[in-house]
Amino acid sequence: MELSVFSGRANPKLAAETASALGVESGGCLLEDFPDGELRVEIEACVRGHDVYLIQPTSPPIAGHLLELLLMADACRRAGASRITAVMPYFGYARQDRRSQGREPVAAQVIAEVLSARLSRVITVDLHTPTIAGFFSIPAEPLTAIPALAEALRPELPADAIIVAPDLGAVKVAQRYADRLDLPVAYLHKVRLSGEEVSVRGVVGEVAGRAPIVVDDMISTGGTMISAIEALVDRNCRPAVTVVATHGLFVGDAAQRFASLPVGKILVTDSVRPAAVARLPLEVIGLAEMLAGAIRSLHEDRSIGHQQRQW
Numbered sequence: 064m065e066l067s068v069f070s071g072r073a074n075p076k077l078a079a080e081t082a083s084a085l086g087v088e089s090g091g092c093l094l095e096d097f098p099d100g101e102l103r104v105e106i107e108a109c110v111r112g113h114d115v116y117l118i119q120p121t122s123p124p125i126a127g128h129l130l131e132l133l134l135m136a137d138a139c140r141r142a143g144a145s146r147i148t149a150v151m152p153y154f155g156y157a158r159q160d161r162r163s164q165g166r167e168p169v170a171a172q173v174i175a176e177v178l179s180a181r182l183s184r185v186i187t188v189d190l191h192t193p194t195i196a197g198f199f200s201i202p203a204e205p206l207t208a209i210p211a212l213a214e215a216l217r218p219e220l221p222a223d224a225i226i227v228a229p230d231l232g233a234v235k236v237a238q239r240y241a242d243r244l245d246l247p248v249a250y251l252h253k254v255r256l257s258g259e260e261v262s263v264r265g266v267v268g269e270v271a272g273r274a275p276i277v278v279d280d281m282i283s284t285g286g287t288m289i290s291a292i293e294a295l296v297d298r299n300c301r302p303a304v305t306v307v308a309t310h311g312l313f314v315g316d317a318a319q320r321f322a323s324l325p326v327g328k329i330l331v332t333d334s335v336r337p338a339a340v341a342r343l344p345l346e347v348i349g350l351a352e353m354l355a356g357a358i359r360s361l362h363e364d365r366s367i368g369h370q371q372r373q374w
């Protein structure tokens with residue numbers, strides 16, 4: 064079966080790098096907006112009988128990128144593709160994975176079900192919770208960038224470093240970094256006040272005099288990380304904070320809010336198109352090799368290495 068790679072408009076650079084690592088070209092796909100906001104999609108290459116990979120993180124604008132992915136998948140299906148895999152390095156709506164109050168949808172499940180109707184398989188990277196993989200009725204391959212991010216930290220690791228989980232949801236993520244780097248862990252008790260505002264109510268672990276490495280799955284408005292850093296500074300950590308997250312969205316004024324804090328390095332991947340944050344000490348780890356490795360394994364019906372699994 065021939066392998067074909069196509070990209071939506073969410074992160075064409077990552078798609079091109081992934082295709083290049085696979086030794087193929089990212090195929091032509093016409094994507095344009097009609098004046099009324101409707102999308103027009105046309106796959107320009109033959110895909111009949113092909114093993115197709117559609118690379119599209121559903122980053123903001125999430126609804127548009129999601130619809131683009133669905134329409135690309137439908138176009139490939141109707142054109143006779145044998146297998147269609149969505150490569151979604153970032154899965155939007157992942158944080159709406161359960162009902163926390165009454166009369167709410169489980170949006171992550173709705174999206175997984177809609178995608179399952181048009182796809183054969185999905186590849187994700189550091190889902191907000193691994194449970195989401197189970198929302199798909201097709202095979203899901205949840206990968207993790209934590210080993211790559213941890214290895215990127217290793218060369219400049221301060222001797223007094225401590226891994227910090229900025230909220231209880233990040234405890235497992237923090238533990239994975241701590242295990243790889245052989246470091247202690249501290250946990251913060253975060254309470255979310257609104258979409259942008261959070262407050263830290265407590266710190267478990269000794270952070271005074273240590274260089275914190277705050278780890279999470281994502282940075283959106285930056286509220287979680289910023290409150291964590293302020294709480295750590297209040298508790299006399301060393302003013303040399305490292306921030307690590309797989310998905311660096313930096314929405315709204317996140318970049319400006321980080322600029323006034325004692326942050327020495329912000330490490331993210333290119334799961335979403337890297338934000339224009341000129342004044343921040345941002346380091347971006349590329350995912351193309353990892354995605355290409357996973358695509359190669361699946362194309363050849365081989366297992367994906369255990370190292371890259373989210374669990």
Ligand code: R5P
Nearest residue numbers: 232281282283284285286287
């Ligand atoms: C929450 O559970 C997530 O893991 C992140 O901590 C959070 O969603 C990041 O969003 P923000 O940057 O807006 O605080």
